[in-house]
Amino acid sequence: MNLPSDARNSSDPAHRALRFSHVAIVGKYQAPGARNAVDEIAHFLHEQGCDVSLERETALNTGLLQYPALDVSAMGKVCDLALVVGGDGTMLGIGRQLARYGLPLVGINQGRLGFITDVPFEAYREILPPILRGAYQEDARALMAAKVWRDGRCVFEATALNDVVVNRGGVASMIELRVEVDGHFVANQRADGLIIASPTGSTAYALSAGGPLLHPAIGGWVMVPIAPHTLSNRPVVVPEQSEIAVEIVSGKDASVNFDMQSLTSLLHGDRIVVRRSEYALRLLHPVGWSYFDTLRKKLHWNEGT
Incomplete structure (x- = not known):
């Protein structure tokens, strides 16, 4: 008809x-x-x-x-x-x-x-x-590009939409991490680990670790310590243009995972460098x-x- x-x-x-x-x-x-x-x-x-x-x-x-x-x-x-x-x-x-x-x-x-x-x-x-x-309605979600550097060489790289998480191993002891933002020393953190989350990932592991909710229109990442030894070590939101570097100072069997879907083991001295990816996910609502x-x-x- x-x-x-x-x-x-x-x-x-x-x-x-x-x-x-x-x-x-x-x-x-x-x-x-x-x-x-x-x-x-x-x-x-x-x-x-x-x-x-x-x-x-x-x-x-x-x-x-x-x-x-x-x-x-x-x-x-x-x-x-x-x-x-x-x-x-x-x-x-x-x-x-x-x-x-x-x-x-x-x-x-x-x-x-x-x-x-x-x-x-x-x-x-x-x-x-x-x-x-x-x-x-279209909603652009930024991705994170992460690399693991060892002795001056990139030994692993991946992208993440939710988060990049540095974790201690199964041994019941903390790891020590040196954290830098844009080449500036932030702190040496003793904790079970550190979550670097996007606004999309702020509702995931970062939320359960005490991090804030970030609206997806906010251009930023949140760094959330996991069970920090120093209670004044709180979540920090940084601009999305920032480059975050995390170095493994001490601790056993540390690893890093990306959206909980890919991971690699870490050694002392390894540096995980996280920056904004050139790509973004296009979500339609x-x-x-x-x-x-x-x-x-x-x-x-x-x-x-």
């Missing part, structure tokens, strides 16, 4: 042409029900007129081989949008890889918290159509989205009032 001309030209998002016509789906394929969820969303996208591809590991592990399977590089080059179906960990893993391509992402939450996968699975049919047609709505819901504020 043809629509009247006033309806075809309506500014209603439901009647607009697709802004994103080729959509890739990334699923948390290890989770129960993941196959059905990915397949259901893929069918829905076809109904909306989209071409659909699956991230290669998602396709192989769900057995949904009727859709084109793309690796990260191909997704970044040929797709207009990526839907991440899972939790924040799934978004962290794929977001770090796709950020360099400037591909926008929408997170559909099937995890527990969902600070950055904030579209409830049960509501995607109502929320996605306007986004697909260009009615959305429905119109009217508010960071404070997310905090209130996920942190259970105002319950019982």
Whole structure:
């Protein structure tokens, strides 16, 4: 049935042409029900007129081989949008890889918290159509680029969206860290470790260690000591242009991890250098989205009032 001309030209998002016509789906394929969820969303996208591809590991592990399977590089080059179906960990893993391509992402939450996968699975049919047609709010999240230097050589490097965490080993003793910001000595800290978190990561490990919540529009990092020996050693927020260097002075079996998804062991004298990455993650939210709505819901504020 043809629509009247006033309806075809309506500014209603439901009647607009697709802004994103080729959509890739990334699923948390290890989770129960993941196959059905990915397949259901893929069918829905076809109904909306989209071409659909699956991230290669998602396709192989769900057995949904009727859709084109793309690796990260191909997704970044040929797709207009990526839907991440899972939790924040799934978004962290794929977001770090796709950020360099400037591909926008929408997170559909099937995890527990969902600070950055904030579209409830049960509501995607109502929320996605306007986004697909260009009615959305965009939210850029800065990434951190980190390197481990040993004897003047870079022995490990990684990017992080949430945090870079220097930890002591399993031995019940503190480690001593020399901390510098932009080449200026800050302090020698004796603690269980140190968290360097982005505003995105301020709701993760840094929050449980007593760090502040940083709005994602704030350009800064927060350094949060883990169980410091000196109680006056408090979290510090520094500008995002800053370069933070952490040197291992003493302690056993220290390590550094990046978004809790990759790690490397450290030796005395190793330096972990963290600076802003040249890439940022593009997150899309429905119109009217508010960071404070997310905090209130996920942190259970105002319950019982």
